[in-house]
Amino acid sequence: MSDIPQNPVAPDNPLAAYHARTRHRFEAFAEGPGQLDWDAQPAAFRHYAGAPVALLPLAADRFERPFGDLDVPPATPIPADATSLGALLELAFGLSAWKSWGPNRWALRCNPSSGNLHPVEAYVLATGVPGVADGLHHYDPEAHALEGRALVEADGSHWLAVGLSSVMWREAWKYGERAFRYCQLDVGHAVAALAYAAALLGWEVAPLTLPSGTLAGLMGLDREEDFPTGRFSFTEDEEPEILLAIRAPGIHAPPAGPALLDWIAPASWHGSPSAIDPSPGYRWPIVDKAARFSRRPADALPALHPVFPRLPALPPHATASGAAQIIRQRRSGQRFDPRHTLPRADFYRMLDALLPRPRAPFTAQEADPAIHLLLFVMRVEGLPTGLYLLPRTPDAAIPCDIGTPRPAADFAPDCPAHLGLVQLAALGLQEVQRLARSLSCHQDIASTSAFSLGMVADFARLGSEGHAYRSLLREAGIVGQVLYLEAEAAGVRGTGIGCFFDEPVHQAFGLAGTRWQSVYHFTVGTPVTDARIETGPPYPQRQQEDS
Known part of the structure; x- marks a missing residue:
């Protein structure tokens, strides 16, 4: 796959330059404040008095x-x-x-x-x-x-x-x-x-x-x-x-x-905005x-209706939980229990739900799908540990040059063929854990889960329209939200990871050039709940009036 052209992003593209400048590196993090005063953080809510x-x-x-x-x-x-x-x-x-x-x-x-x-x-x-x-x-x-x-x-x-x-x-x-x-x-x-x-x-x-x-x-x-x-x-x-x-x-x-x-x-x-900071x-x-x-210019083109590939319908979901219940209970997992394994059927269902179909939430995105997934598989029932690739569209040509790709369907017969899931490298559990943890800024949540992943965006989509950069990042957020809710529905939990070492991720998966860029990481596993933290209802002052 290494002979696929890279279509490099122009070096004078200010948004490509911004993305490159704000990469975390093993030797240094992107520029940020040296310290935080948590008693003086910006106001979380804005009101219009x-x-x-x-x-x-x-x-x-x-x-x-x-x-x-x-x-x-x-x-x-x-x-x-x-x-x-x-x-x-x-x-x-x-x-x-x-x-x-x-x-x-x-x-x-x-x-x-x-x-x-x-x-x-x-x-x-x-x-x-x-x-x-x-x-x-x-x-x-x-x-x-x-x-x-x-x-x-x-x-x-x-x-x-x-x-x-x-x-x-x-x-x-x-x-x-x-x-x-x-x-x-x-x-x-x-x-x-x-x-x-x-x-x-x-x-x-x-x-x-x-x-x-x-x-x-x-x-x-x-x-x-x-x-x-x-x-x-x-x-x-x-x-x-x-x-x-x-x-x-x-x-x-x-x-x-x-x-x-x-x-x-x-x-x-009417009203004046309250102060943030x-x-x-x-x-x-x-x-x-x-x-x-990255703002849309005055002569912005009409809205693009995304083109979705033809895919089989999603299989029925095993959960009987209500949608409002799943949405409200969504949390970011803070710790995961490495003793638990994710059922393979739940893993396939999550990946299937990430493929772009003409359904919520993908019909709300602004452009054609351009986000694909690099997976660290660690604790999925019956699936070999290692590095995997999930192209979210059948025509994606992502040049991960780290070995001979093996279609997951070849060694996992129950893997739906339309997923296009590919194993890039077979690695032992501890090796995958070390890699996942180190590439996600040394965070344990990336390695104690069932699987974690990096989202890569096709920066060839940037072209001359700066707003395309926003669209790429937003699509990654949309994919993350699907993972959050699908994880909750499967009885586990997800966590978005914004801190990762961009270029080392590319190197680990054999991505050369500037076309494919890391934009977001995510991890899914069995959560460990901190019993010291108490949870209360969202609107206690209104429980009586709306009951």
């Missing part, structure tokens, strides 16, 4: 159905109104629990985030949705409420969309120059979380192509009176990320970009540069 607040019902349990049934729309999709919108936002971006240990207390959310820092903010744009005021609303996950940012007069139309932004400083505070990567991974997780929540209701989520400037104006992120420029303004800025149309009964597609700006133009604006100790200009070069 003075905006009208509308509490949303905690209604997700009313629409519960088995997680395994999400591939099949319900016979009667749920109508869009304040109650069903509340369920959508609750399962996409709402709180899933409160954790406490001694005097420390912190919230977990249904959408995961690097370091639990949550840069993603969600906005609802609605008109003609019963029980929801027409206009732009900021979603407050802490109270499960809508804050009315810009209210408009009813015009008889019926449409619904969700806009996402990122407060990049929340990630940069901890991760320095690598923060832009993590923000885009988090946006991908958030997009997938929204798509799964919509599927529960029988709704669909579709990305809309808008120039970044249009999206900023639509969500009020360019308002000088709310986000003034200044020495420390970078801590308060929200980067416009993506607008997603919600398709539901009686709800039509939003108008085109210019018409959306016309819709919001006469609005009355009034006194930062560092600044990372390259994060702002990566954001600037």
Whole structure:
């Protein structure tokens, strides 16, 4: 496979240069803060003081159905109104629990985030949705409420969309120059979380192509009176990320970009954003540069409808657990028990669910599939330990030059042939463990699990469009969200790993050149629960009123 051309990325591509600069290396980590003051971390929640607040019902349990049934729309999709919108936002971006240990207390959310820092903010744009005021609303996950940012007069139309932004400083505070990567991974997780929540209701989520400037104006992120420029303004800025149309009964597609700006133009604006961090100790200009070069230009091309390969339908899921239950119980495993082995059927089901099909959450991604998986298989029942490759599309030609590839179906007859799973190198358990651990920044969670993996992106997709870099990272986040929920449904647990040694990963799998780049790692295994950490309900103050 080594004779496949690499199509190297142009060295003057500023985003390829950013990605190369922010690699971790064995001899040094990417630039970041030297120390952290956990008592002065950025605010986890943003509020708009003075905006009208509308509490949303905690209604997700009313629409519960088995997680395994999400591939099949319900016979009667749920109508869009304040109650069903509340369920959508609750399962996409709402709180899933409160954790406490001694005097420390912190919230977990249904959408995961690097370091639990949550840069993603969600906005609802609605008109003609019963029980929801027409206009732009900021979603407050802490109270499960809508804050009315810009209210408009009813015009008889019926449409619904969700806009996402990122407060990049929340990630940069901890991760320095690598923060832009993590923000885009988090946006991908958030997009997938929204798509799964919509599927529960029988709704669909579709990305809309808008120039970044249009999206900023639509969500009020360019308002000088709310986000003034200044020495420390970078801590308060929200980067416009993506607008997603919600398709539901009686709800039509939003108008085109210019018409959306016309819709919001006469609005009355309310509320002022709360501060994220009034006194930062560092600044990372390259994060702002990566954001600037990857924004969609004013002449952005129309939305691309991803092309998915023809694949067999997913097999029935073994779990009888409800989708809302699985979504809420999702956690990042902190430790794994190496004494446990993952059943082979569960492993195949997880990999099969990662293949891109015209189903949630992949229908919400912005471009053709470009992420493929390098696997460290350690404790999968009846499967030899070693390094494996999972091409997520049949036409992928990934030049992993470390030996003679062996189709897994040759030595594991029950392995579905359409997976295309290939063993690249047969290694002993301890050797795979050492490799997995060392390549994921020496973290035990990468080696004590059943399997871990690295996601590689095809950087030939970057071309001349800077926004493609965001799309690649977001697709990795979408894949990660599938792994999180599939792991929970299989009775195990996943953890996203943002820290890995990029180039050593490529070397270990025989990837040369610059076309294939590591973007995200993940690990799945049997979790070890820390009994010292207490878990409480997400909205204890509202349990009575919504029961």
